[in-house]
Amino acid sequence: MREITGFNMTQTINVVDAMCGAGKTSWAIQMINDTEKVGFGTSEQYEKKYIYVTPFLDEVDRIQKATDIDFFEPEAKGTKIKSFEALITLGKSVATTHELFKRLDLNILDVIEEKGYTLIMDEVASVLEQYDISKSDINLLINNETIEIGENDKVVWLDDDYKGEFSDMKILAQSDNLILQNGVAMFWTMNTRAFEAFDDVYILTYLFDAQSQCNYYKANDIKFKKYSVKNTGGIYELIDYDPKIEPRKEVYEKLNIYLDDENNKKKSPLNSNYDSREKLTQKQRYYQLSSSWFRKTANPEDLKQLNNNLRNYFRQVEPTENKYIFWTTISDFAPKLKNAKCKWNKNNDRTNDNFVALNARATNSYGNCTSMAYVYNRFVNPMEKNFFREYEIEVDEDKLAVSDLIQFLFRGCIRNNEPMNCYIPAERMRTLLKRDGLMLVLSF
Template sequence: MMNENTKIKSITIGTGVTYVSKKKYIYVTPFLNEVTRVINDTKAIFSEPSVKFKGSKLAHLKLLIENGESIVMTHVLFSMLDEETLDDIRIEGYTLIMDEVANVLEQLKTTSKDINYLLRLNSISIEAKGQVRWIDDDYNKNLNNSFDYLRDLADTDNLYIYNDQAMFWTMNVKAFTSFQEVYILTYLFDGQIQKYYYDLHEVQYDKFSVKYENNKYHLINYDSKADKREEVGKLLNIYEDYRQDTGRKSILNSNYDDFRFNVNTDFYLSSTWFSKNKEDSIKQLNKNLYSYFRTQVPTKNENIFWTTKKQYASKFKNAKTKFNKKDDRTKDNFISLNIRATNDYANCTAAAYVYNRFMNPLEKGFFEIRGIVVNEDLLAVSDLVQFLFRGCVRNGEVMNCYIPSSRMRNLLYDWMEYKI
């Protein structure tokens, strides 16, 4: 679309054709290497904000917008857009193309004690939908600048409260409504936090599927059957303790916890489960990971990728599942739980997802108390599918998967059968 919406600016002997965009685009991606790829693959000139301009990418971004240039940048930089810059975007008439959903909600490090203190001093007021306003004109004198960041967020309409328990930063909704058109490139949008954020702000949107026809991609009316999930299901070799095709039995999905106490296994491997410090179970899971990649599906380390909640990842480090504590991902095969939009693991033929994904209870309550229906199962399977599609299955190749959480496996099977 960006390449089609160009026109010839000039033709120069020796250097060829120079194109310019008919529209003004801002393309947002999670990764810096994707910024480079988009710049290289577009006909027209797209600019990347540089720190070389006054030592600030944000200052350069503002200048590029004022000049009406087409821009490629990261999600992190996009989240820094202020009110003035968003007004410039609206005036210039930009189209936004966002590769994957943005981080639009973040819980702040405030306590209920902080909140009660501010309310008691009449420093803040709570308005419609829980939006926080700063009303204390004598703030600097009364509070010693301790809550500068909260005041600043309130002044930019980015501060919300939940049940007097927690405060949240939310992205200014003008980050989307200031554009003439917005395209969000993602999958299973109905299960994602940005969808609930749009509902909160009454932002209207339409969903589409993508169809490849006549050597070109087209947007068509949304149809889940266009996903061809049954074809994906045939490529995923999901480990089960009992395999009907071979008759062999193992217990890697069920030997890490004690089933004698009639516990609901739907919550095994959730954040709450991990927080209970089940050292013996975690040690057994570590052994399972090694066994799976060493004997069940013998795989070279460079063809493995795996994940769990990051704070527990070091406990699963072994000869097959590598984890670098200094976050140097070039020295391990660990990837983050919410990874998206990267092709770096397309050569990997085996994967392990050692987690049971639920929505943060405070985030869930933040939306539900405002009458917004949250689908935790769809959120979970969305993250799982995104994770799996980092591997070779994206190239139409068979991939081995170890998913010890029974809930996550069942959700994946439901997804394959269009039940979710």
């Protein structure tokens, strides 16, 4: 198996894999606050320095307020990346976002290693992204000797003076992070130095085995060990991974899912009336509401029916005030499905918008919402699937799909152990949730 980035990890990554609300962040805050001080007088300082990475800025604020150590946030003056570099050069603990963490270059990672930091990453990182470029443009860049393809299919940038259309691609290539797969697709991959440079690494997530970051670790032969969180009287500790301590069955039973009429073997209207094709095969039903269904199969009437279904569900099936609703679909199609109950606008104004991105994680902003809709059927990008296959890693699409669905569910009031109404019109997603999702204690 070839490595993506060519570095050999020596330490083991600590993956805290526990259900949302189990206390992962509380444990991390407790660990930080238990950090001892060393030295005396003006030279006194904490024995450990931390970089805390989270998806959202409001979580950065939470960490700053909840910890005894002073966490600094990179400032927007100049550039945040320069501010980040200045802070770690001074040996300060830093709280920042995933988006900024992705942009750390090798020089900054060298400083992190020199200073001796502990990384706490709230939710998995985006470690793999397809770069949007056509095959003809790739060939043009190669023929013009702007780039060449080096060892392990790395994209090597040759023209240091280039200032054209693909200047952003130049930055990725010069950071040793760009790979060409089979001559047709480019992928940005996070350099393993982003994890190797730290003394200790803790990843706080749920169902890690289903995530791309897990596949990335396997492709790079990065060792990791999973832990569960145990809460004893408000004191949190890590124990060997044990999903059986999680109340998955109890949580599932609190989800009021709009289901088909199983007794009469009939499809409930809102789960079946949005596809105008006649006599659907099992395979066709399997792919309903996938990206390809939305982009290639659905006609305007199908989308109109989905729009009506959403409105009817929140008005008639489970009447809910707009402020207690959250919903999602492919962002490109949200404007076509928005209605009087399902709000959407590009400014993401919470007072007029109850749409939540498909990949939303680590936010508590919707914990008061009692009803939700997940109008999507999650599959892996075929290019990404083929990418990992090159490294002899088979992506489990079902686990990934149900993991994303569960993460979305836990944005709502179920995270507070309260019943929640769920409209999940894709038959495959409902099946996975029951079969392989919150009931999957025996399958891990």
